Amino acid sequence: MTILYYNSTQQIDFIRKFNIHHTTFTKHLNNGTYYLGKYLFLREPVLTAKVKDMSDLDLSLMLENDRIKFNKNKPLNSSSKPVILTDVKNLENTTVLPSLGKCVEYLQSKGLSASQVTLVKHINLGKAYNGYFCKFL
Template sequence: MYNRDKSILYYSSTQQKDFIINLNIAHFTFNKHLTNGTYYLGKYLFTREPILTAKVKDISLLDLALMLEKDRKKYNKNKPLNSLSKSVLLVDINNNKTEIFFSIGKCIEYLRNKGLPANHTSLVKYINLGQVYHGYICKFV
């Protein structure tokens, strides 16, 4: 995944599923831009061939996912956004481990898999109040 002029490499993988899962890019959207050579969010280009002159951007996968999420909000500003489609950032207060979820539902599923009694109403309430929720600092991204 490069910038428009192919001078910066943000992310690379030999597997499409890495883009789809790690960066929350829809399968259809990824394939459309890869096949047509068009720009994702008007800024990013996917290619099958490496550009050897591109400079590799030293950015964590989490920071890249957050950057794309911000670009999606800007690029898709006319698209309706409800609380279920908002991304949630969780920070474990015990070990400072950070997780990003691209919907409240995925965040709740993660918390429930950890054995916590999570639900949509409570999670949104704690996010809005800025309070710790079952040992996690939660924020909308």
């Protein structure tokens, strides 16, 4: 709460100018949580905040870049969660992969057939797949 990038008395300004979904804006405003882990929407001004003189276009571009960074690191579903592979024959031999897709690529690089659908089934059942135990972190 040290920099004021933009202020308005109307929510619609944030929604239209900066492409923030109404539900998302309202959720962060009402809960006092940070949008994109960085921006805080408040009903009352913070008098100690320094005003940053930015054009709406520059602020919009900054928000778009932050969305890309934030959403790249945000797990959107189980397929984007990190996965740990453990060799059935040698339980000490484990590999951590950033996603289920990377896990499939890893297994295929070892000459094994693999698909995300089949891996998820084996993870949910707790069964080994092609000589590996796979689970979400």
